[in-house]
Amino acid sequence: MPFADLINTNLRRVPCRAVYIVCAIPALLLFFGLLTGGLGVDPIRRLELELGEWALRLVIAGLCITPLRRWGGINALGFRRAIGVMAFVYVLLHLMVWLVLDMGLRGDQIWKDILKRRYITIGMVGFLMLLPLAVTSNDISLRRLGSAAWQRLHRLVYPAALAGGLHFVLIVKGWPVEPMVYMAIILSLLAMRAVPRQATGRRASVAR
Amino acid sequence: MSYRFKTDLRWSDVTPRADFLNRRQIIAGAAALGLAGPAAAKLSYVPSAYSTDEAPNTLEEITQYNNFYEFGTAKEDPARSAHLLTTDPWAVRVEGLVDKPGTYDLADLTAGMTLEERIYRFRCVEAWSMVVPWIGFQLSDLLNKVGVQPGAKFVAFETLVRPEEMPGQNYGLIPWPYREGLRIDEAMHPLTIIATGLYGEELPKQNGAPLRLVVPWKYGFKSIKSIVRIALVEEMPPTSWNMIAAREYGFYSNVNPEVDHPRWSQATERRIGAGIFAGRIDTLMMNGYADEVAGLYAGQDLSKDY
Numbered sequence: 001m002p003f004a005d006l007i008n009t010n011l012r013r014v015p016c017r018a019v020y021i022v023c024a025i026p027a028l029l030l031f032f033g034l035l036t037g038g039l040g041v042d043p044i045r046r047l048e049l050e051l052g053e054w055a056l057r058l059v060i061a062g063l064c065i066t067p068l069r070r071w072g073g074i075n076a077l078g079f080r081r082a083i084g085v086m087a088f089v090y091v092l093l094h095l096m097v098w099l100v101l102d103m104g105l106r107g108d109q110i111w112k113d114i115l116k117r118r119y120i121t122i123g124m125v126g127f128l129m130l131l132p133l134a135v136t137s138n139d140i141s142l143r144r145l146g147s148a149a150w151q152r153l154h155r156l157v158y159p160a161a162l163a164g165g166l167h168f169v170l171i172v173k174g175w176p177v178e179p180m181v182y183m184a185i186i187l188s189l190l191a192m193r194a195v196p197r198q199a200t201g202r203r204a205s206v207a208r
Numbered sequence: 209m210s211y212r213f214k215t216d217l218r219w220s221d222v223t224p225r226a227d228f229l230n231r232r233q234i235i236a237g238a239a240a241l242g243l244a245g246p247a248a249a250k251l252s253y254v255p256s257a258y259s260t261d262e263a264p265n266t267l268e269e270i271t272q273y274n275n276f277y278e279f280g281t282a283k284e285d286p287a288r289s290a291h292l293l294t295t296d297p298w299a300v301r302v303e304g305l306v307d308k309p310g311t312y313d314l315a316d317l318t319a320g321m322t323l324e325e326r327i328y329r330f331r332c333v334e335a336w337s338m339v340v341p342w343i344g345f346q347l348s349d350l351l352n353k354v355g356v357q358p359g360a361k362f363v364a365f366e367t368l369v370r371p372e373e374m375p376g377q378n379y380g381l382i383p384w385p386y387r388e389g390l391r392i393d394e395a396m397h398p399l400t401i402i403a404t405g406l407y408g409e410e411l412p413k414q415n416g417a418p419l420r421l422v423v424p425w426k427y428g429f430k431s432i433k434s435i436v437r438i439a440l441v442e443e444m445p446p447t448s449w450n451m452i453a454a455r456e457y458g459f460y461s462n463v464n465p466e467v468d469h470p471r472w473s474q475a476t477e478r479r480i481g482a483g484i485f486a487g488r489i490d491t492l493m494m495n496g497y498a499d500e501v502a503g504l505y506a507g508q509d510l511s512k513d514y
Binding site for chain 1 (some may be wrong): 268272273283284381449452468471473476480481484485486487
C-alpha cells in the first residue's frame with residue numbers, strides 16, 4: 001500500500017508536541033474570543049458548547065487511530081496519547097465552565113442537577129471514566145500496570161465516548177442533526193471494534 | 209477616453225466637513241439610544257404601568273440571540289437570514305368563533321390600537337432570560353375588535369409557512385406551521401400583548417415581524433412570531449412543542465421555578481448580558497407576574513397543568 005506508506009513516512013516526522021499545540025489552538029481562540037467579546041451575545045453558552053464539541057471531536061479522533069491502522073494501514077499510534085490527553089483537557093475545561101460560569105458555583109443546584117438530570121449524570125459519568133485514563137497516560141503508569149492491564153483500563157474510553165455522545169443528544173430541544181451525527185460516528189467507530197479479527201484481510205490470509 | 213467618468217459636481221457641492229461630522233454625531237447618538245435603524249420607522253407609543261423598572265437588554269442582544277426555528281436552529285440563524293422574509297404586504301386570517309371573520313390586511317387589523325411600551329422580563333424554557341422593551345397593544349383590544357363569540361374557549365395562533373423565505377422550514381424539525389395557543393382568559397389578560405415594535409422602532413424580522421404574541425409569564429416559545437392566523441376555538445388547540453414532546457412542554461408552560469423541565473432545572477436562570485462571572489438569578493414564579501396572573505390558575509395543579 002504505497003499511499004499508506006507515504007503517509008506513515010510523513011507521520012513519523014511529526015513530533016508529538018505538534019499535536020498538543022494544534023489541539024490547543026481552538027481553546028486559545030475561544031479564550032481570546034472571550035476576552036475580546038468575540039463570542040456573541042451569550043459567550044458562556046458558546047464557550048461551554050464549543051469546548052464540549054471539541055472534546056467530542058478529539059475523543060472521536062482518538063477512536064479513529066485503531067481502525068485507521070487496521071483498515072487503512074496508517075500508523076498514527078504515536079499521537080494517540082496526545083489526542084487523548086487533549087480530549088480530557090477539553091472535557092475538564094467544559095466541566096469547569098459549566099460549574100463556574102454557567103452554574104455560578106451554586107452548590108445545591110449543581111449537586112441536584114448531577115443526580116437528577118439524566119444528561120448531566122451521563123456527562124459526569126463520562127468524565128469520571130476519563131479521569132483514570134488521563135492519570136495513567138504516562139510511561140510510568142503503563143509500566144507499573146503492565147501492558148495488558150493498562151489496555152483493559154483504557155477500554156473505558158468506549159463507554160466514555162458513548163456517554164459524551166448521549167450527553168449531547170439529550171441536552172438539545174427536539175432532534176437537530178449535529179448531535180445525532182456525532183452519536184452516529186461514535187457508534188460506528190465502536191462497532192468497528194466488534195468486527196472479529198478474522199474478518200480483516202491480513203488475518204484472513206493467515207487463517208486460510 | 210470616451211468612457212472616462214465625468215462629473216458635473218463642483219468642489220462647492222461637497223458637504224463641509226463640519227456639517228457631515230455633525231450629521232454623523234446625530235446618527236451615532238440615535239444609534240446609541242437604540243433608536244436608529246436603516247429601514248425601521250419610529251413608532252409613537254405611550255408608557256405603561258405594566259413595565260418593569262429592570263434595565264432592558266441591548267438591541268444587539270435582543271436581535272442577535274433568537275430562537276426562531278423557521279430560520280434555523282442556531283441562535284444566530286434568525287439574525288442572519290430573517291432579512292429574506294417579506295413582511296409587507298402581510299395578511300392575517302381571523303376565523304372561528306368571531307363576529308367579524310376574514311383575512312385582514314395588517315394595517316386594517318391594527319388600526320385604532322393604542323401602542324404602548326411594555327418592558328417585560330422574557331424567560332426562555334432553556335433557562336436564560338432577557339428584559340425586552342416591546343411596543344405593542346393588548347391582544348384583548350384586537351379580540352374585542354373582531355368580536356369573540358360566547359362559545360370560544362381558546363385562541364389558536366399560527367406562524368407563516370413560506371419555505372422559500374424561511375430556510376429553516378425546509379427541515380422537518382417542527383411540523384410546520386408553528387402553532388401556539390392560549391386559554392381565552394389568558395388571551396384577554398391585560399399583560400398579554402401583540403408586539404409590533406421593539407425599542408421604539410418597528411419589530412425586527414428576527415424578532416417575529418410584523419406582529420407577534422408576547423405572554424410575559426409564560427416560557428418564550430408560547431410567544432409565537434410572525435402570526436398569519438388567529439382562530440377562536442372551543443377545544444384546546446394543538447401547540448407545536450407540545451406536539452413534539454408533550455412530557456416536556458405543556459399547553460400552559462407558565463414560568464415556574466418549582467416545576468422542572470424533565471431534563472433540566474427551572475429554578476434559576478442566566479440573564480443574558482449580565483457578564484461572564486454574573487452566575488445565575490432565581491427564577492420567579494410566573495416570571496415575576498404572579499400577582500397579576502396567579503388567579504387565572506386558581507384550583508389548578510400546576511405540576512400537572514405544566
